Amino acid sequence: MGKLAIETRGLKKSFGKTHAVAGVDLAVSAGGVYGVLGPNGAGKTTTIRILATLLRPDAGEAQVLGYDVVRDARSVRTRVSLTGQFASVDEDLTGVENLLLLARLLGYSRPRGRRRAADLLDAFGLANAADRQVKKYSGGMRRRIDIAASLVVPPELIFLDEPTTGLDPRSRNQVWEIVRGLVAEGTTVLLTTQYLDEADQLADRIAVIDHGKVIAEGSSGQLKASVGAGSLHVRLRSPEQRAEAERVLAAALDVPAEPSADPVALSARISDPERVARALAELSRSGIDVTEFALGQPSLDEVFLALTGHAAEETPQEDAT
Template identity: 70%
Template sequence: MTELAIETSGLVKSFGDNRAVDGLDLSVPAGIVYGVLGPNGAGKTTAVRMLATLLRPDGGQARVFGHDVRREADAVRARVSLTGQYASVDEDLSGMENLVLLARLLGHRKPAARDRARELLEAFGLTEAADRLVKNYSGGMRRRLDIAASILNTPDLLFLDEPTTGLDPRSRNQVWDIIRIVVAHGTTVLLTTQYLEEADRLAGRIAVIDHGKVIAEGTPGRLKSSIGAGAVHVRLRDAAQRPEAERLLSAALGTHVYLEADPVALTARVAGADNGERVAAEQASLALAELARAGIVVDDFSLGQPSLDEVFLALTDRPASEKEIAA
């Protein structure tokens, strides 16, 4: 039987009239990246803070490696580390000074603290900036230093709460590489994110949460297949024809058609749960034939597996980046 790093049942947390977490049920296997996906206000950060013993639950149960987060908080803290949405390092110290200070607070003797700091700075590509004040680091460098600080003592479970928010694509990729290295060394990672691509790239399993509860859970592939066998992506030559193309595609496929930000692009899910990829391809071909008969010119067409973006839209009827009251 697979060991569970996290197990929650009916977890609840309220702030006044706002029920930020509303009966959250999670089972997180040890040794993987487990993605928690949801929009702002879904309850991701509140859930993480309860699991890390920073907030006391109002109801339900939560265990981390078998330890109750309320009754055995010290035992939980001994096995976890948390990197929040914002860097927690001291900007008026250098990267080296930050890591040495934290290592000393964690009980390392001074020589061992400096050795561990050098090791992490090298591993995270920060050796050249080791003696530079953190206030002069880029956002990506600060985030890497923040994660390095979180694993000075290698935790059994690392909470990463939206670790790449605001980073450029290159810095985001660097953080993803670090997360993979951390997991390869045996640490379980619970990753909360609004970036659907991030969850798809990193997570072995994903829980989609909305309004404080899990609305879907599984591997990325299973979540994608749950909303259909494929997705048709169409680019038109003439943007003026998009309304008619939307009507024809919706009628031919029997599904909702999404209008992309690009004024000539449309996307639609193809086939129900009982249909396979072959049937999806046949449906897509018939839909394209309808467009051709109507004189609508298609410049580009593709049929592929639904993206996590489409999964999220299908499950919540809103984009993952929609702003709500932050929890």
């Protein structure tokens, strides 16, 4: 662990009776990607807005790159940039005007700002769209200009709030490539996401957050390990044998086997992979025909279910902003 890029203790923020952030402790080391994973309304956006100095916490402390987000907000602002979830550039303006506006605000002279805007548009494959209003951009282009706008002055730390929500798979991959590129150049990235595979793909460490609290923290491997070694998935030849298979597996593995939606499939969470071979042998001895089996690492979906008791995609309320 290097030095900490972000450190929070007991961070709290309420809006009326909604406790959007209810005591968040984070320790994010510099470099790499830190993922904040949670469903809508979990408090991800509120947390990121506090860290980017847009909201003052009701209680607790937060340091970003060593500076207090309340007392030393300006020092934080000069070193980080935020790519919000929605429209973080002016939709009425063209791509080049947006970047030039930010360049001017950040201290570039007009000619240098123009050059900087052109370089960024080039790097993000938007040179052809430079003089088009941002509201006419496609979703993927929008996201790229959003991120480019955050790099007008290269930040030490960049916040990406749900950078791929609503993007098609190709644009999503492009954003992932950008994130990896940023990290390769030494930028620390904190991203929020409600997509488990996104956190899995990108993040070195993940904080799972639900109802305003961090409920688990670690690498994706650690989180998976915390809910067991994985799952055994079995497919049978005939659905009539499933009930018996369920019983046999439960006895051999010592954990309940669960029928899937597919009438010939069932799965069981396993703690000890060595038992799997024995369980499969038991099935064949009982005369149950197995057509397919697979041993899977637990998905982060399962992790989320195990940690919170509800699925990650459940959306109880709008994300408090």
